[in-house]
Amino acid sequence: MHLVRAKLAIIAVVLLAVSTAAPVFAEEVGEGMPMPDFALSDTAGVEHRLSDFKGNYVYLDFWASWCPPCLVSLPWMNEMHEKFSERGLKIIAVNVDEVWGEAERVMKKIQPLFLVLKDGSASVPKKIEIPVMPTSYLIDKEGRVLMRHTGFRMSDKAKLEQKLSEILNTPTL
């Protein structure tokens, strides 16, 4: 009787583990790791590859219209574009809205000065396993992740700006 109970318990635990397990197919990209290359279209339908920006520092952000902190980060990215684009910073904002019209409404309000790429199928977030929305990556000239930032609060603005300023002021050897 005890053996049957034990077997049942094992079966129940295995079934529970299998049924609740999250699929793990991709590797989470973090600091120090190379950012995998990808190709996405911009709002005009022109395709861009991340590798096209090698030789520049890239601030890569993932956003959606339904994510309130993302809407705080977009105007801030406009400011950063104005401040740091001349020093070689490229800002790329990847939109993951399934319905493009929802993203367009946000863009009409914010008027992004930086490059916005469309990824309605979330192919890139799936590939690099972004942990939350929004997640941003600062990528160096060789395509390696210098910094990963998750979420976006008002208090993050100064810290991130400081970090960008420090990195862009560091002379390249």
Next chain:
Amino acid sequence: MKRVLLCLLIATLISGCAHVSPWEKRGLARPHMAFEPDKLEARFMKKVHQAKEGTAGGYGVGGGGCGCN
């Protein structure tokens, strides 16, 4: 036999749970998916509760359904 069937039933019901990735939370981020649809009323009720109990907190964590922050 009954226990085996019960286990299978539980497993079937549990398999309805799904992992939702951060970029898939469009539906969960909608205001009507919030636990408290009326934030003002919820604050009012919390205030009353705090006054009656003489204690505060324990209402979960910050952030929205979209998993941001």
